[in-house]
Amino acid sequence: MAPKKEATLNLQQQQQQQVLDIERIKRHFSWSDPNAISSEPAMATNNDGGTAAQWNRNSQAAVSVRHAFKTYGKKKNAIPVLNNLMMTVPKGTIYGLLGASGCGKTTLLSCIVGRRRLDSGEIFVLGGKPGTRGSGVPGKRVGYMPQEIALYGEFSIRETMMYFGWIFGMGTKEIMERLQFLLNFLDLPSEKRLVKNLSGGQQRRVSFAVALMHDPELLILDEPTVGVDPLLRQSIWNHLVHITKAGQKTVIITTHYIEEARQAHTIGLMRSGHLLAEESPSVLLSMYKCISLEEVFLKLSRMQSQKGEISNVNFSNNISLHAMAFGSKMDKPSSSQEGGVVGLNFHQSKEVLINESNGSVFTLNQEPYDPPQIKRNKPNDEESCQDCCANLCKVTTKGKMKALLTKNFLRMWRNVGVMLFIFALPVMQVILFCLAIGRDPTGLNLAIVNSEMNNTNICHWEDSCHFTNLGCRYLSHLNDTMEKTYYTDLEEAKDAVRVGKAWGVLYITENFTDAFVARVALGRDADDETIDQSEIRVWLDMSNQQIGIMLNRDIQLAYRAFAMDLLDQCGNNPKLGDVPIQFREPIYGTMNPSFTDFVAPGVILTIVFFLAVALTSSALIIERTEGLLDRSWVAGVSPSEILFSHVITQFVVMCGQTTLVLIFMLVVFGVTNNGELFWVIVLTLLQGMCGMCFGFLISSVCELERNAIQLALGSFYPTLLLSGVIWPIEGMPIVLRYISLCLPLTLATTSLRSILTRGWQITEMAVYSGFLSTLAWIVGFLILTLLVLQAKRG
Numbered sequence: 001m002a003p004k005k006e007a008t009l010n011l012q013q014q015q016q017q018q019v020l021d022i023e024r025i026k027r028h029f030s031w032s033d034p035n036a037i038s039s040e041p042a043m044a045t046n047n048d049g050g051t052a053a054q055w056n057r058n059s060q061a062a063v064s065v066r067h068a069f070k071t072y073g074k075k076k077n078a079i080p081v082l083n084n085l086m087m088t089v090p091k092g093t094i095y096g097l098l099g100a101s102g103c104g105k106t107t108l109l110s111c112i113v114g115r116r117r118l119d120s121g122e123i124f125v126l127g128g129k130p131g132t133r134g135s136g137v138p139g140k141r142v143g144y145m146p147q148e149i150a151l152y153g154e155f156s157i158r159e160t161m162m163y164f165g166w167i168f169g170m171g172t173k174e175i176m177e178r179l180q181f182l183l184n185f186l187d188l189p190s191e192k193r194l195v196k197n198l199s200g201g202q203q204r205r206v207s208f209a210v211a212l213m214h215d216p217e218l219l220i221l222d223e224p225t226v227g228v229d230p231l232l233r234q235s236i237w238n239h240l241v242h243i244t245k246a247g248q249k250t251v252i253i254t255t256h257y258i259e260e261a262r263q264a265h266t267i268g269l270m271r272s273g274h275l276l277a278e279e280s281p282s283v284l285l286s287m288y289k290c291i292s293l294e295e296v297f298l299k300l301s302r303m304q305s306q307k308g309e310i311s312n313v314n315f316s317n318n319i320s321l322h323a324m325a326f327g328s329k330m331d332k333p334s335s336s337q338e339g340g341v342v343g344l345n346f347h348q349s350k351e352v353l354i355n356e357s358n359g360s361v362f363t364l365n366q367e368p369y370d371p372p373q374i375k376r377n378k379p380n381d382e383e384s385c386q387d388c389c390a391n392l393c394k395v396t397t398k399g400k401m402k403a404l405l406t407k408n409f410l411r412m413w414r415n416v417g418v419m420l421f422i423f424a425l426p427v428m429q430v431i432l433f434c435l436a437i438g439r440d441p442t443g444l445n446l447a448i449v450n451s452e453m454n455n456t457n458i459c460h461w462e463d464s465c466h467f468t469n470l471g472c473r474y475l476s477h478l479n480d481t482m483e484k485t486y487y488t489d490l491e492e493a494k495d496a497v498r499v500g501k502a503w504g505v506l507y508i509t510e511n512f513t514d515a516f517v518a519r520v521a522l523g524r525d526a527d528d529e530t531i532d533q534s535e536i537r538v539w540l541d542m543s544n545q546q547i548g549i550m551l552n553r554d555i556q557l558a559y560r561a562f563a564m565d566l567l568d569q570c571g572n573n574p575k576l577g578d579v580p581i582q583f584r585e586p587i588y589g590t591m592n593p594s595f596t597d598f599v600a601p602g603v604i605l606t607i608v609f610f611l612a613v614a615l616t617s618s619a620l621i622i623e624r625t626e627g628l629l630d631r632s633w634v635a636g637v638s639p640s641e642i643l644f645s646h647v648i649t650q651f652v653v654m655c656g657q658t659t660l661v662l663i664f665m666l667v668v669f670g671v672t673n674n675g676e677l678f679w680v681i682v683l684t685l686l687q688g689m690c691g692m693c694f695g696f697l698i699s700s701v702c703e704l705e706r707n708a709i710q711l712a713l714g715s716f717y718p719t720l721l722l723s724g725v726i727w728p729i730e731g732m733p734i735v736l737r738y739i740s741l742c743l744p745l746t747l748a749t750t751s752l753r754s755i756l757t758r759g760w761q762i763t764e765m766a767v768y769s770g771f772l773s774t775l776a777w778i779v780g781f782l783i784l785t786l787l788v789l790q791a792k793r794g
């Protein structure tokens, strides 16, 4: 009976202890639904997420991760990184996340801040799910310091703080006050120093300062103490302990200096995608009877390896009661008293960590310093209202736009050389185009054999109704663009063409004048020989179509001029010498159309379109590879805001470029414009916008800058060739014509050509279809870019 009684007593004691523990948890977390607690005394043991109790509990912990799974890569080669991970970070505590390099700490943090999405499982941050409306995460409730520096190198420390401060909705004065505190606290150099000129450690401190800037509720720090000297490191930890003291601020920190994590309230030891343990450092040490945390980690890792399964060691499935009790601050976080030797992949740390004395923050000078308190806006404050509005309308805030636009323009200003080039480039292209394309070739060599002159080049003829040396008279009508070289032998002249010394041979027969007069006099009675002898024979080098056609044209025009002149001198109607087809003044264009006028509309649009592509195609990539895009996202800037700010900045640049292109094309080089300048400007700007949006799409799709450049360059030639810029699309095979119509430049080029050369109004279908297609492309590219950016956030 006695043992039975003892067992009953033990059971009662256990039950009482359990009730006491629950009461303690309840007090700490202010739970309102006691039934919910009593039904789930083990807290997170079987959290499926979804019941009111679970929601309540998840919303009370600062961060709660439940059954998190995350893999990288496609199905076959998928790398599992998070594997049924459970984690609970109580409010007002420091949570040290430890684990070997590559175990998934950064991935977990990026999921917590809403930068990445889990494959399955749930995350609750500050009572909401990251990324949901009104959760404030990503946003100003979180301060995030990523592993990489993620700062704009060309900004000064002050400008960096301004940028992030404005994003977080702070006022300039407030930012300046905070900046002074952070400069002092983190022992930063002058606020005017450019980030790129700082040392690695200084850059990390600026990055840390950015995370602290707006005094967020939740600080997530990915290895903030790397490259920081021991004194400052301790100062940082003191600050973290200080800010969590009041129970309002929570810190999650990863570090490779394992012993410094002793100052955390809770330690999560991570391995193979899940937490081996989640306890306070002192409990871990006593529970595993170890003297260092490293030893604990080794022990747990060994146990995990031996069992192959962690079910019986995974304390993370149950939030540690001990860890939760930190809320009361009874269990003061300990400072390391020993130089802990850190193994595995961790760095060694043998510094003796200095105890915090009275909770004040110590600067490097060890002077207690109380940071200026960030004013929290009341719900009816202007900023809050802006945020409400932004949340509701999904638009933006003034501060964010100010920050993003200032950032974009500042980056341009700091790269003023590049900017000058960006403006000089279109001007250069226009000048080169106008000087090099469309003009008639000159100085073309023509080999002439005039047998009528007995192989001499002394040529006499009379400018009247005299029929002597008509061959010479004809030659005088050949225009000056041709360089005439006289040969005595026909074969010799042909050889000159064969070896590339001349573009053609013009041969005049021995008795050309007599035969020509006989031909005119006899008319239809002229015999074949007479006709044959009266003909000027020409052999051309047609390997160059443009030159061949031009020589052909000029030789024929010279005959027309010769015949009409002769008839006129002899008192006959000169028209008798002309081809009986009369070309009247053209309805559009001129009698002597210029190739430049044909190509110019397409060239204007191509220059503006592809310059915009070049400017924007790497814009997002540079920010992404430097980790800046992530940081801005976590700070609460949405992809559409980033995109919108770039659109505005690039639009300003494009306006300048468009103005220069049009001034040089239309004013300096006098390209024909018979239409309304207003519509020319509008269409050119729209094409620039279209190119910009195409650039953004490339930028969002490509991970690397070189891929973006390849894609942008790769798209240049197909677009140029298929858009009817240099050759009418009517000359293409029918299938290609349809493809051509689907390109962004085709209808716009036709439209601009119609305005410039025909002077058509916007009401003409050929004109407005160019505008409509460009608008459709802009919308299409923007939607695609946003979709890609949204998808990549996961």
Ligand SMILES: Nc1ncnc2c1ncn2[C@@H]1O[C@H](COP(=O)(O)OP(=O)(O)OP(=O)(O)O)[C@@H](O)[C@H]1O
Binding pocket: 072, 073, 079, 081, 099, 100, 101, 102, 103, 104, 105, 106, 107, 108, 147
């Ligand atoms: N974008 C990615 N694509 C594919 N694999 C990735 C990606 N990011 C991380 N990984 C892989 O996921 C694993 C976890 O990486 P993570 O950066 O989360 O580790 P970590 O614990 O933070 O490492 P460290 O302490 O060295 O920073 C690593 O094996 C890494 O190679």
